[in-house]
Amino acid sequence: MGTVRIYITRHGETEENEQGIVQGQLDTALNAEGEKQADLVAKALKDVPFDACYSSDLRRAADTAKRILVYHDGVGLQTQMALRGHHMGHFQGRLYEDFKAKRLVLNEGERTQEPESSENVTRRAVTWWNETIAGTTASHVLVVSHSAWIALLVEGLLEQESIRAASGMMVGRHGNAGVSIIEMPRERGRGDLLQFGSVMHLRKDVETV
Structure with a gap:
């Protein structure tokens, strides 16, 4: 009986976020601001008694998780491909404005690859949830992933x-180092x-989620 509380966090900022570059499943790193954000969310979550942690295997998510786990001795990090966001096909590494406008200039001999559908990401995320979170023996679980993955899961x-969800609660874009909380029976x-x-925890005057 009882409940399990799941804290779902997006990775900190990357240079690609700052420059408006589509990352998809590119393995990019946190920039200095992203490291600061990860440290702030770590401080905000330091008193949550996590007993399980899962993250996307991409570096920006895994490194965010590692910074959070500094305050949680004995909690191992489990990285999983299922927690990756969309594969953005031929738009990975290109400007987000080109993706929005569906502008694509290919280099000679380069083949096109369509982005992964939101339906597929939703299916992947919910399947992971049902296989991992449902029936867990943990009481407090940390999950670190990517903006679209989190929104589509929810x-x-x-x-x-x-x-x-409470009336009026909005589900949409998930900011860097933002935290969502789900409680399950x-x-x-x-x-x-x-x-x-x-x-809120990224503000200087707020220290907890």
Whole structure:
């Protein structure tokens, strides 16, 4: 009986975020601001008694998780490909404005590759959730992933009525180092989306989520 509380965090900022470059599944690193954000979210979550941690295997997410786990001795990091965001196909490494406008200039001999569909990412995220979170023996779980993955996971869970959200709670873009919180009953039943994408802890005058 009882509940499990899941804290879902987006990775800190990267140079590609700052420059408006589509990352997709490129393995990019945190920049100085991203490291600072990761340290701030780590400080905000330091008193949460995590007993499990999962992250995307991409460096920007895994490094954010490692900075959070500095305050949590004995909690191992499990990196998993299922927590990656969209593969953005031939738009990876290109400007986001070109992706939005569907502008693509190929180099000679370069082949096109379509971005992964949101439906596929949702399916992948919800399947991971159902296989990993449902039935977990942990009481507090940390998950570190990417903006679209987090939004699509939450939307998928809401759609299948696995969780409910308070009236007026918005689900959409998840800012760097933002924190969402879901509480699930251990027995069968609907969980609650307690918070989505809060970045209050990144303010100088706020230290907790």
